[in-house]
Amino acid sequence: xxxTQTVEDxxxxxxxxxxxxxxxxxxxxxxxxxxxxxxxxxxxxxLDQLGYAVYTPYQGVSLTESGRRLALNIVRRHRxxxxxxxxxxxxxxxxxxxEAHRWEHVISxxxxxxxxxxxxxxxRDPHGAPIPGENGSLPATSTVRLSALRSGQRAVVxxxxxxxxxxxxxxxxxxxxxxxxxEIIAVAPFDGLVTVRVGERxxxxxxxxxxxxxxxxxxxxxx
Amino acid sequence: xxxTQTVEDxxxxxxxxxxxxxxxxxxxxxxxxxxxxxxxxxxxxxLDQLGYAVYTPYQGVSLTESGRRLALNIVRRHRxxxxxxxxxxxxxxxxxxxEAHRWEHVISxxxxxxxxxxxxxxxRDPHGAPIPGENGSLPATSTVRLSALRSGQRAVVxxxxxxxxxxxxxxxxxxxxxxxxxEIIAVAPFDGLVTVRVGERxxxxxxxxxxxxxxxxxxxxxx
DNA sequence: ATTATAATTTAGAGTATTATAACAAAGATG
DNA sequence: CATCTTTGTTATAATACTCTAAATTATAAT
Ligand SMILES: [Mn+2]
Ligand SMILES: [Mn+2]
Ligand SMILES: [Mn+2]
Ligand SMILES: [Mn+2]
Numbered sequence: 001x002x003x004t005q006t007v008e009d010x011x012x013x014x015x016x017x018x019x020x021x022x023x024x025x026x027x028x029x030x031x032x033x034x035x036x037x038x039x040x041x042x043x044x045x046x047l048d049q050l051g052y053a054v055y056t057p058y059q060g061v062s063l064t065e066s067g068r069r070l071a072l073n074i075v076r077r078h079r080x081x082x083x084x085x086x087x088x089x090x091x092x093x094x095x096x097x098x099e100a101h102r103w104e105h106v107i108s109x110x111x112x113x114x115x116x117x118x119x120x121x122x123x124r125d126p127h128g129a130p131i132p133g134e135n136g137s138l139p140a141t142s143t144v145r146l147s148a149l150r151s152g153q154r155a156v157v158x159x160x161x162x163x164x165x166x167x168x169x170x171x172x173x174x175x176x177x178x179x180x181x182x183e184i185i186a187v188a189p190f191d192g193l194v195t196v197r198v199g200e201r202x203x204x205x206x207x208x209x210x211x212x213x214x215x216x217x218x219x220x221x222x223x
Numbered sequence: 224x225x226x227t228q229t230v231e232d233x234x235x236x237x238x239x240x241x242x243x244x245x246x247x248x249x250x251x252x253x254x255x256x257x258x259x260x261x262x263x264x265x266x267x268x269x270l271d272q273l274g275y276a277v278y279t280p281y282q283g284v285s286l287t288e289s290g291r292r293l294a295l296n297i298v299r300r301h302r303x304x305x306x307x308x309x310x311x312x313x314x315x316x317x318x319x320x321x322e323a324h325r326w327e328h329v330i331s332x333x334x335x336x337x338x339x340x341x342x343x344x345x346x347r348d349p350h351g352a353p354i355p356g357e358n359g360s361l362p363a364t365s366t367v368r369l370s371a372l373r374s375g376q377r378a379v380v381x382x383x384x385x386x387x388x389x390x391x392x393x394x395x396x397x398x399x400x401x402x403x404x405x406e407i408i409a410v411a412p413f414d415g416l417v418t419v420r421v422g423e424r425x426x427x428x429x430x431x432x433x434x435x436x437x438x439x440x441x442x443x444x445x446x
Numbered sequence: 447a448t449t450a451t452a453a454t455t456t457a458g459a460g461t462a463t464t465a466t467a468a469c470a471a472a473g474a475t476g
Numbered sequence: 477c478a479t480c481t482t483t484g485t486t487a488t489a490a491t492a493c494t495c496t497a498a499a500t501t502a503t504a505a506t
């Protein structure tokens with residue numbers, strides 16, 4: 001009855017690839033799960049069997065309601081644990097992802113509830129990602145990539161992609177944490193280098209970084 | 224290279240059954256691991272292969288130095304986690320064992336070190352059991368079962384067996400935590416019921432309980 | 447020394463997860 | 477539309493862990 005760790009990871013991966021509505025492809029899953037495509041195929045049959053997903057050969061998969069519930073539960077665990085590690089144990093934000101990926105499968109509901117309480121029922125993880133509620137509700141978010149901003153605009157960092165630790169560390173060094181206010185000083189042509197002001201400091205960042213940072217509360221001041 | 228969770232659990236089980244020096248039997252292991260004896264036999268061959276144990280068919284197993292190191296490391300993780308759960312997350316002491324048994328396999332050294340630091344490099348887990356050091360050292364202990372005390376003796380609770388949650392809860396309700404001072408008021412004949420004073424309160428406990436509590440600092444006062 | 451009992455091991459299988467190699471379907475191209 | 481390329485699926489197999497039932501060995505009791 002209890003889903004295995006592996007099943008939990010597949011379901012979460014499907015959920016996170018699903019984004020809008022399109023079906024998820026075998027190869028996309030194979031890539032994020034770091035397994036061979038053939039392995040994914042047999043797992044998809046099992047997920048269909050278990051009722052977590054609907055799988056149509058050669059077409060792709062999508063989660064069922066039951067699968068969505070499971071995925072949201074894992075995501076909740078993952079993000080609460082990440083925040084707990086940063087907040088309570090002072091682990092740097094670029095080193096909590098791997099740890100949370102293991103913890104998310106072994107923490108009891110009782111302990112998770114305690115963490116949630118200690119943290120004051122937070123809405124966002126250390127990278128700004130929304131933490132699903134126990135009922136599966138997701139705090140609404142309306143963000144834009146920093147790369148989409150124009151010169152002169154001000155905004156507040158909302159979320160930072162957390163899958164590449166080195167990038168996280170780099171972004172952290174620039175002071176670009178969630179809730180930090182920024183201002184776009186300039187956007188250079190051709191390579192799109194962005195000059196951004198963070199507090200008193202200015203940094204020039206490339207497109208790769210600019211696309212990994214999401215902002216909110218955009219206000220166009222000058223010009 | 225990395226030992227699997229199962230291997231870690233077997234090695235720890237052997238370590239804890241080994242006690243003095245005698246070899247551990249297949250059936251004893253099967254019992255604590257809750258698997259069939261045949262399962263143990265095949266696992267013992269593997270542990271021997273991996274260099275964690277020396278296995279002689281029909282004779283039993285004992286750990287190698289490498290196995291002992293691994294076992295002590297798992298025990299350290301287990302006990303640090305138990306204490307962390309009790310201290311930092313206020314989980315009752317009778318519900319941390321199961322949780323720790325899962326966490327002990329997934330916590331990184333970095334996070335474990337942080338827990339150790341937050342707890343102030345403790346020497347004992349919530350049940351009074353010694354926490355092995357990083358080097359494998361064990362704080363020395365010299366305790367006696369409460370059941371061995373005679374009427375009139377005073378002592379201090381040192382350790383409580385932590386494998387039966389219901390018993391732990393019961394013992395906790397009596398106030399018999401590590402470091403609590405007690406006095407033996409009377410020991411009844413035949414069934415060996417012990418009347419023990421804990422602070423202002425007196426309790427009568429049976430042999431099963433009395434044998435599960437270990438005490439130290441014994442002083443014989445009256446008589 | 448022989449026999450009964452208990453403990454242990456071997457044989458044969460099953461589940462879960464993964465991989466490689468060979469084949470099949472879908473999509474793109476001219 | 478016929479072929480080439482990419483993507484996905486089927487065999488088939490390997491590793492890790494577990495089980496039941498049958499055979500074997502050790503131990504205790506005549
Ligand atoms: Mn993460
Ligand atoms: Mn995150
Ligand atoms: Mn324990
Ligand atoms: Mn303990």
